[in-house]
Amino acid sequence: ILMTQSPATLSASPGESVTLSCRASQGVNNNLAWYQQRPGQAPRLLIYGASTRATGISARFSGSGSGTEFTLTISSLQSEDFAVYYCHQYADWPPEDTFGQGTKVDIK
Amino acid sequence: QVQLQESGPGLVKPSDTLSLTCIVSRHSIRGSDWWGWIRQTPEKGLDWIGFIYYSGTTSYNPSLGHRVTMSVDTAKNQFSLSMRSVTAADTATYYCVRRLWADRINNWGQGALVIVSS
Numbered sequence: 001i002l003m004t005q006s007p008a009t010l011s012a013s014p015g016e017s018v019t020l021s022c023r024a025s026q027g028v029n030n031n032l033a034w035y036q037q038r039p040g041q042a043p044r045l046l047i048y049g050a051s052t053r054a055t056g057i058s059a060r061f062s063g064s065g066s067g068t069e070f071t072l073t074i075s076s077l078q079s080e081d082f083a084v085y086y087c088h089q090y091a092d093w094p095p096e097d098t099f100g101q102g103t104k105v106d107i108k
Numbered sequence: 109q110v111q112l113q114e115s116g117p118g119l120v121k122p123s124d125t126l127s128l129t130c131i132v133s134r135h136s137i138r139g140s141d142w143w144g145w146i147r148q149t150p151e152k153g154l155d156w157i158g159f160i161y162y163s164g165t166t167s168y169n170p171s172l173g174h175r176v177t178m179s180v181d182t183a184k185n186q187f188s189l190s191m192r193s194v195t196a197a198d199t200a201t202y203y204c205v206r207r208l209w210a211d212r213i214n215n216w217g218q219g220a221l222v223i224v225s226s
Contacts, residue, residue, distance in 0.1 A: 033212040042203055042219050043154070048212040086154055090212055094167040095142060097213070099154040 001025055001089050005100035011108040016077050020103045022070040022087035031091035034063055034072045037102075038083045046085075047072060074105070082107050110135040112204045112217035120198075120224050126191040130204030130217060137180060138162045142207040143187045145178070147200040148219070155200075159207060160187055199224045 002025040012018045022032070030050040035043035045054040047063035050070055060075045074081055087100040116128035130143070137143060144159035158168040160178040168176050172191070180187040191198065202222055206215040 031211075042216040044216075045212060045214060054214075088154075088213065090207070090210075093210065094165075095159050095207065096167060096169070097156045097207070099156070101153045 001028060001091065001096075001098050003087055003089055003098050003100040005085075005087055005103050007103060008101070009104045009106065011106055012077055013108045014077050014079060017073065017075040018077060018105060020072045020074075020085055020105075022065075022072070022100050024068045024070075024089055027067045028089040028091035030066050031089055032063075032065065032070050033088045033090065034061075035086045035088060036081075036083050037086065038080075043086060077105070081105065110206055110215045112206065112215055114202060114204050114217045114220035116220060116222070118221055118223060120194055120222060121226050122195055122224055123193055126189070126194050126198060126222055126224070128189045128202055128204070128220060128222070129186055130188070131184075131186045132206070133185075135206070137185045137187065138182050140209045142167075142209065143180065144205050144207055144213075145189045146203045146205055146213075146216075147198075148203065149200045157189065157191075157202075194224045196224050198222070 004023045006021045032050045034047040037043045051063045062073045084102045084104045086102050111133040113131045120126045142159035145157040160166045175192045177190045201219040203219045204217040205213045207213045
């Protein structure tokens with residue numbers, strides 16, 4: 001399953017809200033996660049099941065979608081939110097996971 | 109909180125075998141989880157390599173499967189990756205991960221940079 005994220009880069013100012021998109025080449029139901037990766041760090045789970053926030057994740061992060069179209073919305077951007085975001089599908093059985101190529105959120 | 113730590117050589121010669129081990133702490137590897145490897149390069153992003161269950165059942169990325177072998181050592185609570193015939197294209201940061209049985213990747217190691225060069 002091919003995962004396509006858009007845009008590749010998104011420039012925004014602190015306090016703004018942004019929406020990132022992820023499209024699957026075939027339906028994955030809600031078997032979709034989002035990760036945040038800051039420079040020099042491993043990815044960190046934000047959202048799973050398309051819309052469930054992981055433990056300790058701010059309510060400023062919200063996910064939606066099902067099937068082939070998904071979005072991650074970050075409201076009121078803070079300095080620590082400027083990072084790269086990846087979507088990940090885990091629908092296949094046995095598992096054959098795939099990732100999007102990432103969206104970089106940088107400071108305008 | 110589960111902790112994962114990669115270990116292994118940071119430099120491997122072309123055509124040699126890349127070997128990495130992931131030590132799992134604060135969680136038994138004999139649970140209902142898949143244990144796996146994901147690598148990352150600036151060019152290709154995140155690329156899934158494979159998963160293994162504690163019983164030895166595996167699932168490999170078809171594009172890499174012919175060069176990859178994963179194993180698990182339940183006594184030491186760790187699992188390993190072996191990738192044969194490496195080239196410069198295998199230069200990457202390698203992460204070990206814990207994936208819930210039919211669900212998300214919940215935990216990541218800190219990553220290990222492996223450079224393939226003579």
